[in-house]
Amino acid sequence: MAIHGGAGPDSDYIKQNMQGYEDGLKEAVMTGYKVLEAGGSAVDAVEASVNYLENNLLFNAGRGSAINHKGEVEMDASIMDGEKIKAGAVSMVKNVKNPVSLARYIMNNTNHVMLSDHGALELAKDEDIELEADAYFINSHQYDLFIEERDKKSTQELLKQRIHGTVGAVAMDENGNVAAATSTGGLTNSLGGRIGDSCIIGGGTYANNKTCAVSGTGDGEFLINGVIAHSIASVIEYTQSTLQEACDLVIHEKNKHVEGDIGVISVNANGDIGISFNSERMHRAWMSTDVPLQVKIYN
Amino acid sequence: MAIHGGAGPDSDYIKQNMQGYEDGLKEAVMTGYKVLEAGGSAVDAVEASVNYLENNLLFNAGRGSAINHKGEVEMDASIMDGEKIKAGAVSMVKNVKNPVSLARYIMNNTNHVMLSDHGALELAKDEDIELEADAYFINSHQYDLFIEERDKKSTQELLKQRIHGTVGAVAMDENGNVAAATSTGGLTNSLGGRIGDSCIIGGGTYANNKTCAVSGTGDGEFLINGVIAHSIASVIEYTQSTLQEACDLVIHEKNKHVEGDIGVISVNANGDIGISFNSERMHRAWMSTDVPLQVKIYN
Numbered sequence: 001m002a003i004h005g006g007a008g009p010d011s012d013y014i015k016q017n018m019q020g021y022e023d024g025l026k027e028a029v030m031t032g033y034k035v036l037e038a039g040g041s042a043v044d045a046v047e048a049s050v051n052y053l054e055n056n057l058l059f060n061a062g063r064g065s066a067i068n069h070k071g072e073v074e075m076d077a078s079i080m081d082g083e084k085i086k087a088g089a090v091s092m093v094k095n096v097k098n099p100v101s102l103a104r105y106i107m108n109n110t111n112h113v114m115l116s117d118h119g120a121l122e123l124a125k126d127e128d129i130e131l132e133a134d135a136y137f138i139n140s141h142q143y144d145l146f147i148e149e150r151d152k153k154s155t156q157e158l159l160k161q162r163i164h165g166t167v168g169a170v171a172m173d174e175n176g177n178v179a180a181a182t183s184t185g186g187l188t189n190s191l192g193g194r195i196g197d198s199c200i201i202g203g204g205t206y207a208n209n210k211t212c213a214v215s216g217t218g219d220g221e222f223l224i225n226g227v228i229a230h231s232i233a234s235v236i237e238y239t240q241s242t243l244q245e246a247c248d249l250v251i252h253e254k255n256k257h258v259e260g261d262i263g264v265i266s267v268n269a270n271g272d273i274g275i276s277f278n279s280e281r282m283h284r285a286w287m288s289t290d291v292p293l294q295v296k297i298y299n
Numbered sequence: 300m301a302i303h304g305g306a307g308p309d310s311d312y313i314k315q316n317m318q319g320y321e322d323g324l325k326e327a328v329m330t331g332y333k334v335l336e337a338g339g340s341a342v343d344a345v346e347a348s349v350n351y352l353e354n355n356l357l358f359n360a361g362r363g364s365a366i367n368h369k370g371e372v373e374m375d376a377s378i379m380d381g382e383k384i385k386a387g388a389v390s391m392v393k394n395v396k397n398p399v400s401l402a403r404y405i406m407n408n409t410n411h412v413m414l415s416d417h418g419a420l421e422l423a424k425d426e427d428i429e430l431e432a433d434a435y436f437i438n439s440h441q442y443d444l445f446i447e448e449r450d451k452k453s454t455q456e457l458l459k460q461r462i463h464g465t466v467g468a469v470a471m472d473e474n475g476n477v478a479a480a481t482s483t484g485g486l487t488n489s490l491g492g493r494i495g496d497s498c499i500i501g502g503g504t505y506a507n508n509k510t511c512a513v514s515g516t517g518d519g520e521f522l523i524n525g526v527i528a529h530s531i532a533s534v535i536e537y538t539q540s541t542l543q544e545a546c547d548l549v550i551h552e553k554n555k556h557v558e559g560d561i562g563v564i565s566v567n568a569n570g571d572i573g574i575s576f577n578s579e580r581m582h583r584a585w586m587s588t589d590v591p592l593q594v595k596i597y598n
Contacts, residue, residue: 080524085524085525086524087523087524089494091390091415091494092415092416111520112490112493112520113494113519113520113523113524114493114494114495114499114523115490115492115493115494116390116391116415116416116492116493116494117391117415117416117492118491118492119490119491119492119493120492122491122492123454123490126454155422155425191411191414191418191422192417192418192421193414193415193416193417193418193419193421194411194413194414194415194418195388195390195412195413195414195415196413200413200499200500200501201499201501201502201523201524201526202499202500202501202502202523202526202529203500203501206526220412221410221411221412224386224412224413224500224501225379225384225385225386225412225500226384227500227501227505227526227529230501230526230529230530230533231529231533234529234530234533234536234537237533237537238533238536238537238538239537
């Protein structure tokens, strides 16, 4: 089981809240791991870990999401079941407490993969998926960032912004099934309607028992153009690489031209864990039957 | 150069309009091919072909789009440049005459890949991208289908629907650069907010000079879960398969469990063309310096 809380540059806010981040990362991976120990599925475990991070104010997903250019919180999330090779995703959803759980509902109960905006919200209302008021999602740090950025940039400048800030989880269960999930609140002062990698199957999330499960983070557009999550699965499918080698190959070799941050966590059906990133930091934690709990933020 | 006008089951409407479809497919491929002959880029050519199909009332993209459950036209499109390995996409966009051209604008002029709904429309307005009134997009055939379907299905039944109806193009230019583009009007009576494969990089559209350019069509959810377009590129990257073998492997072998329609057109930097589908029909046409114009609808 591995989880991440985003990759990118360091910041004063991260340094000031180091203990909170470390506690949150630890709790997130333990939450999913306990689900696995109790016999839960990989899908159950990644949902539980991501729910924990969505509910934690320090992480940019669910509660604590970034505030976009319109002063609104719009969230993206996705989940994929590596046994059934089936995914669910939501984009630009508002008011849903746990976007990844709505993505799971879509995966399990519909023939759609991806629902957006009002369509996703209507489904959540119809199916009694937990909603919260707009105010629930806001924290004062994100509000301060929004106020600081709001009047600085023209639309043209907004269109040039790189965007990151994500949480995610990957897990392998006792039946050897793998799953991946990713969730995000987007970027401070981003253009309304911008969709990032966190809801793109193949880009930010992918899972297939035959290869691996991957959750990505970083500057979303590079994860989409590089089809990063599925690229790692393809390396596993067609070469003799280990999971760690496949992650390193895709992040540091195949995408070394990328002038931005990309990072991934991954597991395979043997329970191996692969983690790779090219940024200053990637908030992350992992543990398995072989590896005791690890919590790291920097290289 | 190859183009498609969607894969799926046969219908009386198709039979009754055979001549119109054949003329449209021929004109679409010729439109892009003329761009290439005049020294235009692969990106220019796929945009020109898809624009033609978006403007043709018989095809479900741009004008002639399907009408969703709310009685609205929401369109998805994407484009990818195989030289720069860079993409642009729009989802759930209204009133934009040629969604693929807005996707190209996003690819060329922003650091975003994907914009949705109001965000995409606002950008189109700001940048003087051609808009049309709601009524422009409606044709009487799509309206009849909408009226027939509208009151038949509950939300739960809508969520079980399989969705298809797409146009797309792939091209290789005189510099050996490849590109792919896909555009769709969605499905009659679909839930508002449903996003299909046509705007998903890796799923419905992918291009990379080192491997190939692919545009997919069929039941969109299978193209997303199977990351179909990028899967074909991965077969080319890691095996000795020809482009046609790679398309057949992904459609007929790796996804033979899929209970739905999937089809692809593809080109590589040598100018080879690969076409494969598992459905009753895929509207398609292709031509190259080696192959005279071909127009086909059935197997």
